[in-house]
Amino acid sequence: MTLRIYNTMSGSKEEFQPIEPGKVRLYVCGITAYDYCHIGHARANVVFDVIFRYLKRLGNEVTYVRNFTDVDDKIINRAKELKIDSCELAKRFMAAFSEDMARLGCESPSVEPKATENIPQIVAIIRTLIDKGLAYEADGDVYFSIEHFPGYLKLSKRNMDEMVAGARIAPGEQKRNPMDFALWKAAKPGEPYWDSPWGPGRPGWHIECSAMSMRYLGSSIDIHGGGKDLVFPHHENEIAQSEGATGQPFARYWIHNGFVNINQEKMSKSLGNFFTVREVLEKYDPEVLRFFILSAHYRSPIDFSDKNLEDARHGLTRVYEALQALEEVLETQAGSVIPETELTGEDEMIWQPAARLEEDFRAAMDDDFNTAQALGHLFEAVRVVNRVLSDRRFETNRHWLKRLAAAREGILRCGQVLGLFQTKPGSWLERLKDAGLGESGLSKEAIEALIEERKAARAARNFPRADAIRDELAAKGIILLDSPQGTTWKTK
RNA sequence: GGCCCCGUCGCCAAGUGGUAAGGCAGAGGUCUGCAAAACCUCCAUCACCCGUUCAAAUCGGGUCGGGGCCUCCA
Known part of the structure; x- marks a missing residue:
């Protein structure tokens, strides 16, 4: 069995082969720290957390880099509104983000670099690009010249003529081609800045990811991920900058997660129909949100609604209740003296879904991280467990206790990859009870x-x-x- | 306008050539003083049309409907 991943670049599922066997270099675009993160961020980060965990489960040594954008127009503007230092603002929201991710059960990436701590690397890449004739300086700004990079638009598969026709040059920009994009922006009075060969300024929108990816993972990496909306222009531009500078392929596999919809409509900042993770967690257990996210394939859109979250809560509760029943039986029966005989063929048939759980789970995950299908297998195993638990056949044949213990291990091991079911069942159920009490x-x-x-x-x-x-x-x-x-x- | 995606049971959601996983909800049964949970049983032919094929939800063409990107966005 081999892992197959849908690669946005090829538009199809491909067998996953890391550059260096046994090692995976994973880069995921993080947040711009100017506001609390919303459930779209939650989805993206939960999805890549599971990918991270699964790659490790497969025996790989995974280096997972997720950046923070801590200098940017949005941060500067928001800080201005709030009349505080932009650096302070970024710090505050980076801390909030980390808190939210921890609550959602996301493991920390191997490295979480910040744009502002990589300015020398950024400047070095820009310099290389200028030397190679792929970028030019204009009035303290530096732009990437897309017509000198032949592969431009290969990821998003767009039509250059159409794009150029629709592109506009914003006032104050000195672009030669409307599609060119900024690598370095000259600082206006009062804005944060760093010194550079082109005068004081700050990095453009995309260059930081190229710089941090190269610094921590090298010029070629295995997987680069992010939300679907980053395909163009963000990832397209990253490719242009990185490959333009190094001459090496930037990333082998491009993974993009789908959106979260609210009432069938895309949730977005500009539409104003977004929920922050904090708001949602006031009402729902973090694990319920995580379970909800993983109940759909990562590339499909998911529709966020109270009904769907409640369904998710019921489903997750079913697993925890089975886990608790399992725990109780295993504890109470531990010392009992009962005969042990081999299972009959018929018994084995009944037990099949539980016996095969880890194998089935792996097959599902190998198929482009199909967590929805993986959860289906988990529930099949849960049903078998409940069945054996309710007919109490374990009281007459010790062999069943061993099987139950094995099932418990299997469910927990699969759950570990998904970041689910890791709380002690009793306390999780108790937590749910307390939350429900508030409403009554x-x-x-x-x-x-x-x-x-x-x-x-x-x-x-x-x-x-x-x-x-x-x-x-x-x-x-x-x-x-x-x-x-x-x-x-x-x-x- | 260009590029892309989707339409599977009441709801959510897998399946992408070999005869429809799973969850939630629902019906009946077992259990219970009554319940709940659990278990057992039941509950879809895959938007529509035309093709390809021994065989299609799965491939091709068309129709209708929904959505996304092209501007900051996970």
Whole structure:
């Protein structure tokens, strides 16, 4: 089995072969730090977090670089509005981003470089480009000359004539060709600047990624990723700059994730219909959001809505409840003395989906990181586990306990790649309960008191009263669960 | 206008030539004083049309519908 990845450059799935076997160089475009990140950022970063984890699971040594853009027009403008230092502003939102990503269960990349800490590297590349005749200086600005780079538009597959016809030169720009783009921007009064051979200024929009990718990963890397919207012009320009400067292929595989829609419409800053990760996490458990993101293939659009998030919560709960039941049985049965016999052929058939889980999971992930299908396999395994758990056949044949323990391991191992199911089931379920409690307007104490009252009513066989209590709580979203050990509750 | 993507059960979502995974919701059953959970059973022929093929949701052509990029954006 080999990993196949959809490469935007070729427009098809290709077998993944890193430049150096066993090592993967991965670069993903990070955020511009001028605002809290939204669920589109959440999706992109969760998707690449899973890719990072899976590549490691496959035995690769992965260097994952994700940059921060900490100097840029948007940052400068926002800082001006807020009357604070642009550097401070960037720092604040970089910290917020890291917090959000941690809550979403994303691992830290190997390196998280900042544009402002790579100015010498940026200047060096620009200088090379000028020397090679691929860039020119004009009034303190430096522009990349696209007509001298033959491969331009090979990633986005656009038509140059059409593009040129539609392009405009903004006031104050000194471009020779409307499609040329800035590598270096001269500083206006009051703007942050760095000294350069062309005078004080700051890097253009795309050059930082070329510089940081080359600095940390070398001139050719394996995977370069980002959102679909970065294909043009950002990634196209990165290719032009990088390959123009080094003469080497910049990246072998280009991976782009799809958008998050709100009510079937693209979520975007300009439309103003975006939710920040923070807002969403006030209402939903971070793992629910993560599960929701992974329930679709990374290239498909996903539609964000309360209904979809609630469905995701129910699905995730199903897994955690199975995991908890599994844990309980495994603990209580650990010391019991029961016979152990081989499973029959029929038993093996029943057990199949669980036995094959890791193999199926891998096949799904190998197929362009198909997390939706991988989750399907996980649920198949969960059903088998529940089945074995409910008919209690493990009480007569110890062999089943071993199988259950193995299934638990398998589910957790797969979950680890997805960054799911890693919380202790009991505490996750408890957390969910606490969150649901907020909506009911009830306190734990009030619920416990009603449970006590109902217990007494039941003991007196006053079932009408007992049922009235059940109904009353149910109306507020609290569900009572009777068991031989007593009554517990959970939220709907 | 150019380039690109999508249309699969009530909702979400896999499947991209060999006869439709999974989740949520729903119906019936087992369990329960009643419930819940869980389990069992049931629940789609893949927008439409025309082709290619022994065989198509999957390939080609067309129609209708939806969306994206081309300007900052994950």
